[in-house]
Amino acid sequence: MQQPPVDPEVSLVAAASRGDTEALRRLWEANRRWVAAVILAHKPRWADADDLLQDVAATLVRKIGQVREEAAFRPWLRTVAINAARAAARGQHHEPIAFSSAAGRAGAGVEIDAPVGAGRGPDSAAPGSESDRRDEGRRLLDLAAMLPEGYREPLLLRCLHDMSYRQIGLLVGLPETTIETRIARGRRMLRELAQGTTSGNDQAGTVPRQARQTLGC
Amino acid sequence: MTTADYNSDPGLERDLLISRVVDCRASAEDWSALDRLARGDDSVWRELARAQREHALLSGAVLDEVASADSVGLPEHHAASFRLTSRIRAAGAWGGWAAAAAVALAWMGGLPAGGPGQPGAAGNQASVLPFSNASDALNAYLDLGKKDGRVIQQLPGKVLLDDPQPAADGQGYEVIFIRQIVERERVPDLYRFSRDETGGLTAVPVQVRRAVRGSPGPM
Numbered sequence: 001m002q003q004p005p006v007d008p009e010v011s012l013v014a015a016a017s018r019g020d021t022e023a024l025r026r027l028w029e030a031n032r033r034w035v036a037a038v039i040l041a042h043k044p045r046w047a048d049a050d051d052l053l054q055d056v057a058a059t060l061v062r063k064i065g066q067v068r069e070e071a072a073f074r075p076w077l078r079t080v081a082i083n084a085a086r087a088a089a090r091g092q093h094h095e096p097i098a099f100s101s102a103a104g105r106a107g108a109g110v111e112i113d114a115p116v117g118a119g120r121g122p123d124s125a126a127p128g129s130e131s132d133r134r135d136e137g138r139r140l141l142d143l144a145a146m147l148p149e150g151y152r153e154p155l156l157l158r159c160l161h162d163m164s165y166r167q168i169g170l171l172v173g174l175p176e177t178t179i180e181t182r183i184a185r186g187r188r189m190l191r192e193l194a195q196g197t198t199s200g201n202d203q204a205g206t207v208p209r210q211a212r213q214t215l216g217c
Numbered sequence: 218m219t220t221a222d223y224n225s226d227p228g229l230e231r232d233l234l235i236s237r238v239v240d241c242r243a244s245a246e247d248w249s250a251l252d253r254l255a256r257g258d259d260s261v262w263r264e265l266a267r268a269q270r271e272h273a274l275l276s277g278a279v280l281d282e283v284a285s286a287d288s289v290g291l292p293e294h295h296a297a298s299f300r301l302t303s304r305i306r307a308a309g310a311w312g313g314w315a316a317a318a319a320v321a322l323a324w325m326g327g328l329p330a331g332g333p334g335q336p337g338a339a340g341n342q343a344s345v346l347p348f349s350n351a352s353d354a355l356n357a358y359l360d361l362g363k364k365d366g367r368v369i370q371q372l373p374g375k376v377l378l379d380d381p382q383p384a385a386d387g388q389g390y391e392v393i394f395i396r397q398i399v400e401r402e403r404v405p406d407l408y409r410f411s412r413d414e415t416g417g418l419t420a421v422p423v424q425v426r427r428a429v430r431g432s433p434g435p436m
Contacts, residue, residue: 033283037279050289137277137278184235
């Protein structure tokens with residue numbers, strides 16, 4: 001079993017467990033991006049990632065004192081994130097609802113849990129190469145959702161650039177070599193899925209033959 | 218072939234070499250091995266180009282998705298209760314349970330700033346409003362709200378937002394908190410936020426059916 005390296009994060013975890021709110025805040029800010037990627041890898045398509053991330057943040061505040069081994073903080077936080085995503089898949093998570101102003105009282109309405117960035121949509125619809133790239137990237141992300149879980153998560157974590165194979169391995173509890181293999185094979189599966197949806201050899205939305213074999217379908 | 222037996226996958230070496238180049242981890246030996254493979258099958262270079270492009274596009278999409286994580290902070294009310302719990306725990310650790318009790322007593326006692334008999338209790342508004350202080354106005358709001366159905370209940374718990382501080386005049390403590398009042402309001406429309414095809418957030422009107430007593434729930 002690999003031992004995690006000595007990490008300055010360990011002292012932050014210890015301080016946060018003792019009630020140091022500044023340490024807890026720094027801990028969250030240092031980790032929330034990869035937590036978001038884990039949620040992305042495990043959540044159902046319809047679930048809002050920011051809502052789930054907020055759930056994880058709330059659990060972190062409530063339960064940081066239960067982390068017995070500081071070095072195991074990241075795997076623990078990953079488990080919290082996966083549980084939040086799975087709870088959403090089981091329908092235990094509800095999307096926020098807002099309501100408009102009361103009749104006859106324009107501007108007096110109350111908004112509940114409006115997600116950050118609400119209303120920023122129209123700008124991103126502008127046509128052009130950047131928009132095309134985004135569309136293509138989003139399509140690949142949708143296709144990545146079809147990969148087996150054990151391949152999808154390392155692949156998405158690797159897209160964060162600042163996570164090495166070793167760090168991903170420590171996070172998910174697998175040797176670095178296994179992570180490398182999974183990322184390499186995940187990329188091949190994704191290539192085959194993308195080729196299958198663009199070549200027209202297969203019906204739209206179906207998994208091409210090669211990818212089906214690789215996926216074990 | 219299944220996902221479990223990749224060790225017997227003849228394409229694995231090729232996948233690993235391409236993946237190492239994509240991740241800028243390829244050694245001189247890896248490049249040599251890739252070159253040897255490509256001499257027998259020039260589709261290797263096309264596959265490498267495609268892998269690099271897809272990695273860039275996928276990374277862009279993932280980074281777009283997780284960028285909003287930067288705006289998700291620790292929930293304030295949870296952070297406040299975290300601080301309070303830690304404070305009480307710390308007080309207990311050095312035998313200072315009385316400190317925690319003092320906080321609780323101050324809480325129950327209220328010590329409202331600007332309460333009756335304190336400066337600021339009666340302001341200029343007293344001549345306009347039929348209340349001499351904010352507590353009376355709040356009580357009137359709660360009473361009237363219950364009568365017309367707007368106020369359902371005031372929750373007994375209050376959420377402390379910061380550590381209590383001794384008052385400037387040395388009498389009691391100043392606490393900053395959230396009062397929780399459950400209210401009812403009739404609204405013309407309900408909206409649910411979802412993402413459109415460009416990834417932007419958009420408000421979508423939703424219909425909620427009225428629950429019928431005695432009928433089975435949704436299957």
